[in-house]
Amino acid sequence: MMKRTEYRMFHAILTVSLLAGSFLLAKPMPIVGRVKLVETVNTLPEVHIANNRLELTFLPDSMGRISQIRHRAKQKELLQPYIQKILHGNPLFAPSTSNICGIREMFWGIKMTGSDIPVRLVRQSENQIEFDSLHYGNTAFGLQRKVHLVPDSMLLEFSLKLRNNSSAAATYSLWFNLTPVLPIHTMLPIKGGAQPVRGRGLQKLADEDTLFAGKQGQYFYAPAAPWAAARLESVGLLMVICFDMKELQPDGFFYSWGGITSSGEMRTFEPIFGSRELAPGDVCEHQYRILFLPEMEALRGMIGNTGINASFSNTELQLEFAAPVATAGQSVAVNLKNATETISLGNIRIPDLVPEKTEKLSLRLPNSIATGRYRVQLSTDAETIELIGAVLER
Amino acid sequence: MTTKPNNIPFTDGNLCCDARHRLNKRNNAMKHRNPLVEIFCLIFLFTASAFALDADTAQLQFENGTFTLHSKLPGKESFQGEIQVLDGLTGQLFQQAEALTNSLFKWRFLVSSSEKLFRLDNTIRNLTERELRLEPGLKLLVPREQGDLFWGGFDVLETGEPILQRLGFKGKTSKHLGGGLCQPFPVAALIAADKTVFLGQFQFDQVSWNGARYRIIDEKSAELQFSQRLVLAPGQTLDFRFIIGLTPRKFGCEENVVQAMYDAWPAQWLPVQGQDNRYIWSAHSQYRAWYYKPDWERERRYYAVVDWAFTPYKRAGDHWGKEELWDYESVFPIRPDSFGSISNGIRFDYTKRTYADFHRLRKEIFLKNARDFGYSFYTGMAWCEINLAKEKYPDAINYDTEGGVAHILGPWSTGHDQEIRVFPMGTSYAKVLREDIARLWKELDLPGFAFDCGTPGVNYRGPAVNNPELPGRAWDDKGIFIDELVAVNDLIDFVHQLDPDNPPYVWKNGQGRADYVMIETSIFDPIFRSWMPLTRYNIGMRAAVVHGHGYLIDQTIPNWRNLNQEEFYHEMAKLADHAVLTDFQYGVTQNHVTQNGNPQSIYAMPELIECNRNGWQALIPVELSQQGKYLYQARYGRGASSILYFGNPWPEPMPIEFRVDNSELGRGSNLFVTKMRDQATLHNRVEGSNTFFQDSLPSRRPRLYEAVINLSALPVEGSLEAVVSSYKDINQIRFDITLKGNSPFKAILTPRFIHRYNASILVNGTMTSPATPAEIPANAHITVRFQSDFFHCKAAEILSFPFVDAEGKPAFAIQLPAKAHASELKEAAHLQDYFRFTADQKITLAGEIPVVQLPETAPDPAVLITVGRGEETGITRRADRLELCAADADEAHAMLKEMAYVMDRRFPYIIPFGPVNSISQEMLKKFNMPENPLPFERCFESMEFAQ
Known part of the structure; x- marks a missing residue:
């Protein structure tokens, strides 16, 4: 359904600088003014999809971006609002400016002049929406985007098809600049050691894989895992973007910008996918997910859509699990691993998970563990992951 | 006032003086050197320490370091002020008489007035053996009312805060590179509902620091302050100047302050080179x-x-x-x-x-x-x-x-x-x-x-x-x-x-x-809006150019790849029209980045240049009958040389009744006609200080109204009806003014300024003497006739000259005198180049144009070019000879150019879209732009643009 929203802070008015002399005593002729141009907020048509937990607002006239995600139970907005302003009053020239908020794909290194332009709404159902653009962002690339809000979940699934609609080979690299509501605590899993980063040479944050919370300035690092996250402090949720590792091949990286914005202090968490070169007419597909987990101290790994935190006490490994959607329990092997040995802590069964609820498990540590630094590794039948920054020091 | 050789006076001294005179005038304006005023003021200083001086809107009385500004405006308010000096080293504040004379320094000043402003030419002398750091200033007590505004030189601010101030020059950018900062307009101005009161200085005085303050005293009063900072060596004497002003406020806002500055001392805001300099007006x-x-x-x-x-x-x-x-x-x-x-x-x-x-x-x-x-x-x-x-x-x-x-x-x-x-x-x-x-x-x-x-x-x-x-x-x-x-x-x-x-x-x-100013940004860049209008105020009446990246298509039509040709051109046409209308609004010319493919912009250049010659003005004293829609507006010149500009951006023509307040254009009453290249008629009604007329603003095209004559007085009934008509050719411009139903009266009649034209005025066929009142009978017919300095033939005579034959091949020769000198050879080459260009652009065919020097005689048809040969100068058609005779090289250059612009009517060329800045090859190809310039209308030609 299309509807217009009211922005409570701003009203579209034309200011006429004509002061009527009638309400001032004994004044001569009233001042003759001129109609001035006024910058006002541009209200754009909206499209909504929702489930029982989240309501998503899309702006087809602005890249089809998700301009807001609303948590229905908490009655809270999870994103910084997208604001577009227009200099109103002159039909020949009405320039607009906007902030960079909202969820939509960008291209790293390509001048996206049309970062606010319309896309075509192809189809829409209760929990799925599809957009299409011949020249997405006014670039050479066409883009089809499907967004699926999984029922009874805090999970958004994105499917993209990129097509080179120009007459020459062209390269792109998908870039995600997420702007959740502030304040946030950023968690970027960064690969340890000096790693090559596209266009930046070797970059090193730490000797081993670690979580990066961001700092003032710009940072470019090699990813340690195919996800990026931030804790939304004011709403008690974790926001996570996750994807397959292959999306980062061959030269994807993480970017973080730290500084002060008009909305507050910001430390961004921005994945840039690997470069893809397409011949004219060729198509490439991508998938990624954005999900919301209940608040955890940290996110150290993802198995599928399940987020995992881990910490050590003197005698135990404490694990915390959460998922954005109802997830059947599964068996996981837990190991402690260092450079020379792997210590099995046995198998655990992650319980059935439901959205917005964490489950905790503890594993007793062996009485004697050789001196060293051990990282936590979890293995399922399908995959093995290492929990970033969960380190046991003996 | 200055006069041209035919003794028609011009009220604005900028328009015809030679350069040295203008340089001196600007330099002398910086030092008060009128001995009569000096003596007058000195007498008062030495005898009574008190004196009074009149300006148009106020009287200023000085006494012992205090002054009173007595308004002549309705209400007849008086404002008390004083002078003061802050010692920057000790913090001591000297006020009133003590600020004039004390053990540290002696301050003397001479007061004069012009139009609405008073000017203080000050000297301050260090009486000590040490360096002094002083901040001399003026302070003025002003009333407070709801809605008052303060202008300290950057943004106009609502009053309400205890103190508003702008100190020094840092604070606002006006240039993208090198941290370019915008010069604050040098005033501390109260802008009230019905008036402006301000203290200030000359903008281009050699001052490194000035400060403007507005301080609330109590519920009913506030204080304006304006000061400068000076450093004096032991025994040193320095000159500096202040301005005090009071204007009515019937239109606009801070424009009243700016305009008062322009009106009082226009030489400050003009180039020193004058109208005939060929480099600074286009x-x-x-x-x-x-x-x-x-x-x-x-x-x-x-x-x-x-x-x-x-x-x-x-x-x-x-x-x-x-x-x-x-x-x-x-x-x-x-x-x-x-x-x-x-x-x-x-x-x-x-x-x-x-x-x-x-x-x-x-x-x-x-x-x-x-x-x-x-x-x-x-x-x-x-x-x-x-x-x-x-x-x-x-x-x-x-x-x-x-x-x-x-x-x-x-x-x-x-x-x-x-x-x-x-x-x-x-x-x-x-x-x-x-x-x-x-x-x-x-x-x-x-x-x-x-x-x-x-x-x-x-x-x-x-x-x-x-x-x-x-x-x-x-x-x-x-x-x-x-x-x-x-x-x-x-x-x-x-x-x-x-x-x-x-x-x-x-x-x-x-x-x-x-003398000529660049604004280095595209008008489509958001920063342009932040620079205006302050940047334009500081340019004054000099010509300005926009130097930038043109349309910025990636920002202005960011979706262009997703558009078809029709959709793209729809957007492009809006931008192109915005460029033209903005040019007139700010008195700026652009270049190929917005003019390629935009023939409307090139078409309007003669009018834009003429507007610039008349001088952009800040205040537009015109009330329009429609108030609710945005219009582009500007005003150029003043008095009889006023040109009013309006641009209607809306899709439909807009009928409007105009009320022009002549009191804000100088003295007397002005009559207007729509500014067209061929002919126009406009009915004027003058009542008191206002001229009324009606017209319809065309959609998306510039519309100009030019004053044609100023009358220093009206008939006893205080009103006048006149039908003003214009008839224009290149050799002669005629304005016919038919009065209706008026009582006989006397008035000095002043024509408008038109560059390179000489005016004469006839009343019922009888020539009037300039600067003396003419007898104007009832229902008089006044003719203002302008003869061109350059053209002694009509446009049709030039256009019918057989430059080319039936196929379009050049068919004339160029005749030069014997031993032709460099200027004659150069202009001959320019004329050849004209047809080299038209051949390149396939407007004509290629062909040789021989250049023949006497004693060899070129066969007719021929164009004769002579420079400095003592003949009567001008461009004349005699049978199959077109003669261009100039007094010197500069004149020859100008004449040939003007003749070429006439020839363009017969050999028009529309500059196509090409790859510049944001217009890429991809865009040109996608929308077939080189073959498709934007359409244009001959909006300054009534025959083709009848409303």
Whole structure:
């Protein structure tokens, strides 16, 4: 359904600088003014999809971006609002400016002049929406985007098809600049050691894989895992973007910008996918997910859509699990691993998970563990992951 | 008032004086030198210490360091004021009489008035044996009312805060590079509902610091303050000036303050060169004529007369190119194709070019083309190659970075230098710079200079500030400083003095008292809106150009790849129309970046240039019957030379009744007609101080109304009805004014100014004498007739001249006198070039146009060109001869150009879209743009544009 929203802070008015002399005593002729141009907020048509937990607002006239995600139970907005302003009053020239908020794909290194332009709404159902653009962002690339809000979940699934609609080979690299509501605590899993980063040479944050919370300035690092996250402090949720590792091949990286914005202090968490070169007419597909987990101290790994935190006490490994959607329990092997040995802590069964609820498990540590630094590794039948920054020091 | 040879007076002294007179007038305006006023004031000073002086809107009374401003406006308010001086070293505040005379200093002033303003020409003398840092100022008590505004020179602010102030020059940008700052308008102004009251100074005085304050005293009153800061050496005497003003406020806002400044001393806001200077009133080439092989006819079609000659030196700061400085290690690598190292299509390639060859080539280029194409020698007068500065001019280095101003740039004017900011006055660098400028001007025969990257709000604190001979020394908590713009203005004066009779022009990017101004941004860039209108206020009545990246399609039509041709052109047409309407709104010309494919812009150039000659004005004293929709508006000139501009951006024509308040245009009443190239008629009704007329504003086209005559008085009934008609040809312009039902009356009749036309006025067929009241009978018929200085034949006679045969091949010859000299040969070449261009563009066929010198006689049809041969000057058609006779080279150049613009009506050329800036090859191809220029309308020709 299309509807217009009211922005409570701003009203579209034309200011006429004509002061009527009638309400001032004994004044001569009233001042003759001129109609001035006024910058006002541009209200754009909206499209909504929702489930029982989240309501998503899309702006087809602005890249089809998700301009807001609303948590229905908490009655809270999870994103910084997208604001577009227009200099109103002159039909020949009405320039607009906007902030960079909202969820939509960008291209790293390509001048996206049309970062606010319309896309075509192809189809829409209760929990799925599809957009299409011949020249997405006014670039050479066409883009089809499907967004699926999984029922009874805090999970958004994105499917993209990129097509080179120009007459020459062209390269792109998908870039995600997420702007959740502030304040946030950023968690970027960064690969340890000096790693090559596209266009930046070797970059090193730490000797081993670690979580990066961001700092003032710009940072470019090699990813340690195919996800990026931030804790939304004011709403008690974790926001996570996750994807397959292959999306980062061959030269994807993480970017973080730290500084002060008009909305507050910001430390961004921005994945840039690997470069893809397409011949004219060729198509490439991508998938990624954005999900919301209940608040955890940290996110150290993802198995599928399940987020995992881990910490050590003197005698135990404490694990915390959460998922954005109802997830059947599964068996996981837990190991402690260092450079020379792997210590099995046995198998655990992650319980059935439901959205917005964490489950905790503890594993007793062996009485004697050789001196060293051990990282936590979890293995399922399908995959093995290492929990970033969960380190046991003996 | 000044008069032209036919003794028709012009009320505005800018319009016809020679350059030296104008230079003197501007310089003398800076020092009060009217002996009668001086004696008058001295008498009062010495006898009563009290005196009064009248201006149009107020009387000013001084007594013992206090003053009273008695308003003559309705309400007859009085405002009390005083002078004061702050001792910056001790903090002591001297007020009133003590501020005039005390143990430390003596302040004397002379007061004069002009129009609505009073001017105080002050001298202050240090009586001590130590340096004084003083802040002299004026304070004025003003009433407070709801809705009052304060203007301290940057933004107009609502009053309400206890103190509003603007101190110094930092705070607002107006240039993208080098931390360019916008000069605040030098006032502390109360803008009330019905008036403005303000204190201030002359904008281009050599002052490094002024401050404007508004302080609330109580519920009913507030205080305005305006001050300057000075540093006086022991025993030193300094001159400085203040302004006090009071204006009614019936229109606009701060425009009233600006306009009062323009009206009172217009010479301050005008170029010193005058109307006949061929470089400073038209458009610029934006590198077309400088980087590439210049094409005279192409530039003429763009109405371009100057170019920004960037960068005619190898090493920044060494403008001449000295042998001992030639070989050096630049911070960045020198590349064969370094930025800025190309001219006339030739790469200077400093990796290979020798010192001697550089000078040979540069001189060759300039001597060949500088005068024809207005090569303005690029001068980065506030920047120097960093190592050169450190080594040779360390005293000149300017370390100020406060407010975000840049200290080091690069690579900038050359592609290989890092540049550091230096101070171009009173320093070792300044001396060398002036030597270089003088030498360059002489040896390269330069028409003028291009000054870049020197701005107000950048404070030099180096050793030169200790020289008491330098102007503009000011102080703050960090010590003594001089503002960079003081140095820039000093350098501008230096350039003018190179030839006082024919001063070279200075074309300045940004603020300052140059002759021609650049605004370096696209009108489509958001920053343009933030600079306006303050940047335009500071330009005054000088012509200005926009130098930038054009349409910025990626921002203005960001979705262009997703549009079809029709959709794209729909958007493009809006931008193109916005460009034209904005040009008239701000009195700026553009260039190929917005004019290619936009024939409406080229079509309107003659009117835009004429508007610029009349001088952009701040206040538009016109009320329109429709109030709810945005319109582009502007006003040029004043009195009988007023031109009103309106641009309707809406899709439908807009019928409007206009009320023009003549009292804001000067004295007397003005009659208007729609400004058309051929003919127009407009019914005027004058009632009291207002002229009323009705018209319909066309959609998306500029509309102009020109005053044709000013009447110093009205009939006894105080009203008048007149039908004003215009009939125009190139040789003669006639305005017919038919009065209806008036009582007989007497009035001085003043015609409008039209460049290169001489006016005469007849009342019922009888010539009137200028400056004396004419008898105007009932229902009189007044004719204002203008004869062209140049054209002695009608347009049809030129257009019917057999330039080409039936197939379009050139079919005439050019006849020159015996032993034709350079100017005659040059103009003959220009005429040949005209048809070389039309052949290239397939408007005509190619063909030879022989040039024949007496005693050989060219067969008819022939164009005769003579320059300085003592014949009657002008362009005349005699059977199959077209004769162009000029008094000198400059006149010949102008005549040939004007004749060519007439010929364009027969050989029109629409400049197509091409690849420039944001218009890419992809875009051109996708929308087939080269074949599809935008449509245009002949909106200044009534026969084709009947409403």
